[in-house]
Amino acid sequence: MSEKKSVCESSVFEELYSEHSKSLYNFAFYKSGNSAQSEDLVQEAFIKMWNNCAKVIFEKAKSFLFTVTNNLFLNQVAHKKVVLNYNLIGGKESTNESPEFLMEEKEFMDLLQNAIGDLKEGQREVFLLNRIDKKTYKEIAEMLSISVKAVEKRMHLALKQLREKVGNI
Amino acid sequence: MKNEHTDDTFLSRWLNNDLTSEELVSFKKTTEYKEYQKIIDATQNFKAPNFNEKEVFEKIHQKTNDKKVKKLIPNWMFAAAASIALLLSTVYYLTGTNETYSTSFGEQLALVLPDGSEVLLNSKSSVTYKKSDWFNGNRTLELNGEGYFKVKKGSTFSVLSENGKVRVLGTQFNVKTNPSYFEVLCYEGKVQVENKEELAILTKGLSFRKIENKSSEKGTFINEKPNWLDGETSFNNAPLKYVLEELEKQYNIKINSSNIDLNILYTGAFTNINLNLALQTICAPLSIQFTVDSNKVVLSKK
Known part of the structure; x- marks a missing residue:
């Protein structure tokens, strides 16, 4: 085993931050749909880790961060019904498609967006962590402290429910 | 055939390319397949809002900074300080100054x-x-x-x-x-x-x-x-001797009282702020004269 890294070292702390802050932020965002709240959650989680740095071993830092963020989120009880606004990327500048087709596309995207917003929190975070952040099921399982099997089930249900809502277009 | 993808992780395995080729072939024949594929394709276009990584880190840095300063004192220093304190207090406790x-x-x-x-x-x-x-x-x-x-x-x-x-x-x-x-x-x-x-x-x-x-x-x-x-000193039927002793203490003076009866009882109070006033309040009722010379006071009968 390599030398033990102490979370109390600021270099180690910074390393953990650059490695995990982004996915922690996305994770919080998929839960809350609120970017300002998500930034606060990330901030609080890292401060909490720093304050408890003696108790957090390096190998467990990641799951500590995700657990803390999750708990902090649950503590902020008054979260609204989540309506997510996902930024569209890769929007084509010019296209040969007909206006009619583009309209339909736009409609479909809106519908899908709403459907994702309507997913259960647990399903939504799994689905988006996998689809957008390209996290493997195993990684997600670690983050959420649940089994890989549970992640797969949530994934399956999420996709199934999305199709039921937007499928027949 | 149609129900093959209804076990509770089927779609997960599909996304993960974990389906067997037979499963995949039969899945692709279903109508649902296209819809799922469309959703998955569309999802590629989503992303989470930008995360101000640097800004948030600055905030964290600020909030943890105070603590960091303290941390620069290595832990063994605390341990050393604690043991020295313990040692000292034990010694102190045993000897009890x-x-x-x-x-x-x-x-x-x-x-x-x-x-x-x-x-x-x-x-x-x-x-x-x-x-x-x-x-x-x-x-x-x-x-x-x-x-x-x-x-x-x-x-x-x-x-x-x-x-x-x-x-x-x-x-x-x-x-x-x-x-x-x-x-x-x-x-x-x-x-x-x-x-x-x-x-x-x-x-x-x-x-x-x-x-x-x-x-x-x-x-x-x-x-x-x-x-x-x-700021007053009071007596109730106290022999004059003790009244004068008290006066000496308050004003750091030496009183020569060899000429008067020190057993007279005095009841009253004198101020601790003004020597002349204090002497008057003691001497007047007892018919005693006093003269003050720097920090020496001589008492005599009238």
């Missing part, structure tokens, strides 16, 4: 004892106590001179003096003890006074006094607190 506070001429001193009780010391007085005793709940101190005590409720509180012992549980009282003069006034609660010969219990408004070898006297008074706290 005496704490002494004293006042000089004309001074007063307010003290808070380890248990929170208060002592106000009049001039030319001192208290001594052992800190270690107090931490063991043994509230004992030695008094020389005059002190006013406001005692916190708790275990027995004892004031030792060469003239006797005063014991209380929680109260306010004044003790004045000189080699030949011993006076206790109880301002609140109950006080037990004990000397070689007798034992007396004082309640509010009662006083106990013993002068030299005369038998002790009990008296009453109505003040809420000792006069000396307000």
Whole structure:
């Protein structure tokens, strides 16, 4: 085993931050749909880790961060019904498609967006962590402290429910 | 065929390319497949909002900065400091040094004892106590001179003096003890006074006094607190000798009183601020003349 890294070292702390802050932020965002709240959650989680740095071993830092963020989120009880606004990327500048087709596309995207917003929190975070952040099921399982099997089930249900809502277009 | 993808992780396995080729082929034939594929394709176009990684880190950095400064002191330093402190306190505890506070001429001193009780010391007085005793709940101190005590409720509180012992549980009282003069006034609660010969219990408004070898006297008074706290020294039927002694203490003067009768009883109070005024208040009623020369005072009969 390599030398033990102490979370109390600021270099180690910074390393953990650059490695995990982004996915922690996305994770919080998929839960809350609120970017300002998500930034606060990330901030609080890292401060909490720093304050408890003696108790957090390096190998467990990641799951500590995700657990803390999750708990902090649950503590902020008054979260609204989540309506997510996902930024569209890769929007084509010019296209040969007909206006009619583009309209339909736009409609479909809106519908899908709403459907994702309507997913259960647990399903939504799994689905988006996998689809957008390209996290493997195993990684997600670690983050959420649940089994890989549970992640797969949530994934399956999420996709199934999305199709039921937007499928027949 | 159609129901093949209904087990509860089928779609997950599909996304993960974990389906067997047969499963995949049959799945692709279904109508749902296209819809799923469309959703998955569309999802590629989503992303989470930008995360201000640097900004948030700055905030974290600010909030944790104070703590970081402290952390620069290595942990072993704390351990070392703690063990030294422990060692010192053990030594201290075992040997138990005496704490002494004293006042000089004309001074007063307010003290808070380890248990929170208060002592106000009049001039030319001192208290001594052992800190270690107090931490063991043994509230004992030695008094020389005059002190006013406001005692916190708790275990027995004892004031030792060469003239006797005063014991209380929680109260306010004044003790004045000189080699030949011993006076206790109880301002609140109950006080037990004990000397070689007798034992007396004082309640509010009662006083106990013993002068030299005369038998002790009990008296009453109505003040809420000792006069000396307000810058006056008062006496009730006290021999002039002690009044003059007290005056010497307050003003750091030497009084020559060889020509007058020191056993006259004096009742009254003198100020601790103005010597001339004080001398007048003592001497006028007793028909005594006084002359002041720097710090020497000579008294004579009129």
